Amino acid sequence: MHGQWARKSGLVLLTAVVLMLFGAGAAMAADPTGGSLGTVPDEVTHTEYGLNLLWIVVGAVLVIFMQAGFALVETGFCRAKHAAHVIMTNFTIFGIAFIAFFLVGYPLMFGAYSLPLIGYNEPVGDWLIQFGDFGGILAGGGWALSGKAYDVAVLAFFLYMVAFMDTTATIPTGAMAERWKFRSFIYWGLFCGAVFYPLFGNWVWGGGWLSQLGNSVGLGHGTVDFAGSGVVHAMGGAAALAGALVLGPRIGKYGADGKPRTIAGHHIPMAMLGTFILLMGWFGFNAASTFAATDLRFTVVAANTAIAAAFGSIVGLVYTYMRTEKFDPGMSANGMLAGLVAITAPCAFVQPWAAAVIGSSAAVLVVHSIWFVERRGVDDPVGAISVHGVCGIYGLLALGIFADGSYGIGWNGTGAEAATGVAGLLYGDPGQLVAQATAAVVICSVMFGLVYGFFRMQDALTKGGIRPSEEAELAGLDMAEMGVLAYPEFTGVFLEQAPIELDERRTSVDV
Numbered sequence: 001m002h003g004q005w006a007r008k009s010g011l012v013l014l015t016a017v018v019l020m021l022f023g024a025g026a027a028m029a030a031d032p033t034g035g036s037l038g039t040v041p042d043e044v045t046h047t048e049y050g051l052n053l054l055w056i057v058v059g060a061v062l063v064i065f066m067q068a069g070f071a072l073v074e075t076g077f078c079r080a081k082h083a084a085h086v087i088m089t090n091f092t093i094f095g096i097a098f099i100a101f102f103l104v105g106y107p108l109m110f111g112a113y114s115l116p117l118i119g120y121n122e123p124v125g126d127w128l129i130q131f132g133d134f135g136g137i138l139a140g141g142g143w144a145l146s147g148k149a150y151d152v153a154v155l156a157f158f159l160y161m162v163a164f165m166d167t168t169a170t171i172p173t174g175a176m177a178e179r180w181k182f183r184s185f186i187y188w189g190l191f192c193g194a195v196f197y198p199l200f201g202n203w204v205w206g207g208g209w210l211s212q213l214g215n216s217v218g219l220g221h222g223t224v225d226f227a228g229s230g231v232v233h234a235m236g237g238a239a240a241l242a243g244a245l246v247l248g249p250r251i252g253k254y255g256a257d258g259k260p261r262t263i264a265g266h267h268i269p270m271a272m273l274g275t276f277i278l279l280m281g282w283f284g285f286n287a288a289s290t291f292a293a294t295d296l297r298f299t300v301v302a303a304n305t306a307i308a309a310a311f312g313s314i315v316g317l318v319y320t321y322m323r324t325e326k327f328d329p330g331m332s333a334n335g336m337l338a339g340l341v342a343i344t345a346p347c348a349f350v351q352p353w354a355a356a357v358i359g360s361s362a363a364v365l366v367v368h369s370i371w372f373v374e375r376r377g378v379d380d381p382v383g384a385i386s387v388h389g390v391c392g393i394y395g396l397l398a399l400g401i402f403a404d405g406s407y408g409i410g411w412n413g414t415g416a417e418a419a420t421g422v423a424g425l426l427y428g429d430p431g432q433l434v435a436q437a438t439a440a441v442v443i444c445s446v447m448f449g450l451v452y453g454f455f456r457m458q459d460a461l462t463k464g465g466i467r468p469s470e471e472a473e474l475a476g477l478d479m480a481e482m483g484v485l486a487y488p489e490f491t492g493v494f495l496e497q498a499p500i501e502l503d504e505r506r507t508s509v510d511v
Helices: 002-027 046-077 080-110 152-170 182-205 213-217 229-247 268-290 298-324 329-344 352-375 384-402 430-461 470-475 477-482
Strands: 126-130 136-140
Touching (some): 046 268, 182 229, 229 329, 229 430, 298 352, 329 384
Antiparallel strands (some): 126 136
C-alpha cells in the first residue's frame, strides 16, 4: 500500500510540475525576432577584446577543474581496490589528450575557423577537404600552435577548447573502470585528442558540413550545439559504450542466470562531492561559450544551466523513489548530471520553463537508460553511457524542439538577412530538428563505428587484449597496474617490500 501511494503521489507531482512548466512557457512565449535578451555590440573596443579574452580563460579554468569532479565521481562509484587506478586515469587523461590535441587535434578541428569577436580574425590554416557550399570535412594548419596560431586570441580559444576535448576523453574512463589496462587507456587518450574528437568537432564547431546544413540544404541554422551536448558529451558516451562492449562486464557483475548484481561503490560522499564540483565547472562550460562577456546572453545561459541541474537532481531522486521506494543518492547525482548534459546544447536558445522541462525529462530518461543498459549486459559502473551518451543525444534534439528564436541570428552564417534566431519545432522551424537529428545519427553510426573499430583493433593487436588478467582484476588494479594502494589498511593489503609480485599479494577483504 505504501509503495502504491509513493508511486501515485510521485506521478501526480511530476505531472503537475510538467503541466505547470508548459503552461508557463505558453504564457511567457517571447517574440522570436527579439534581440533584447542580450546581443553582441556591432563594434568591439580594445578593452572589450581584453574582457572577452579574460572571460574565455576564466571559463577554461572552470572547465579544467571539472576533471576533479569527474575523478571524484568515478572513483567514488568504483571499489576501493581500484581507486588509485581509476583516479589516475582521470588525472592522466588531461596531459595525454591535451598533448595530442595541441599537436594534431586543434589544427584538424579549427584550422579553417576564425572568431572576430575576440580578435581571432583569420584562420590559422585552411580546409584540407571541402565540398563547396556543402562545407568541409577536414581542416589543417597551425600545427602545435605555430605560425598564425601564435596569437593571443588563438591561444585563449585553444585553451578553452582543449578543456572541452578533455571532458570527452575522460567520459569512457568511468564506463570502462575496474577492467582496463592503463597502457591501453593511454592510447585511447592519444586517439581521442588527435582524431576522434576533432573530426566530429570540425563538422559542427569548425565550420564543417553539419554546421552548414542550413546553407546547403535549408535545414534551420544547420546543426547547432551551443556548448557540447553532442560534440562533447554524446561523443564521449559513444566511446564509453564502444569500450564497455569490447571489454565486457566486470567479474561478478552478472549471475549464472544473467541477471545483473549490484557492485557497490566504495565512497558515495566522494561521488556526491564530485557532482557538486561538476555543477560549478559547468557554468564555465556553458556560460563562457558565449566567448564574450559583452554578450549579455550569458546570464540566460547560466540561469538555464542551474535550472536544469536543480530539476534534474530532484526529479531523479523522486522518480527513483517512486520505482524503488529508496532515495538513491547515485540516481539523484546522475539526475543532476543528466539535466546538465541535456541543457548544454540548448542553454542559450530556450526559455527558463523549457530548461526545467529538459532537466526533468532528462532525469527520468537517465534512470530508465541506466536500468536498460544494465539489463542488456553492458556494465557501466558510473552510468556514463546513459548520462553523457543518451542525454547528450537528447540535448541535441531538445534544441531542435524548444529553441524559441530569440537568439542566434546568423548562427553558422545562416538566416542573417531574415533576422531570425535559432528556432525549434515548437516555434515554427521543423528543419532545425532535422538538422539536430542528422548530427545525432552521425554520432550513433559514423562516430560510434569509428571508436568501436579503434577499441576492437586495439584489443586484437595488444598482447592479452586491453583487459587485465582475471587475477589482477580480482586482486585490484591498484597494485597490479599502479604499484600503490589507495587504502592499504582498508583493503587489508600491506607493503613490506617492493616490488611485490602479483602472485604474492593477498587481500583479506575483496572490496
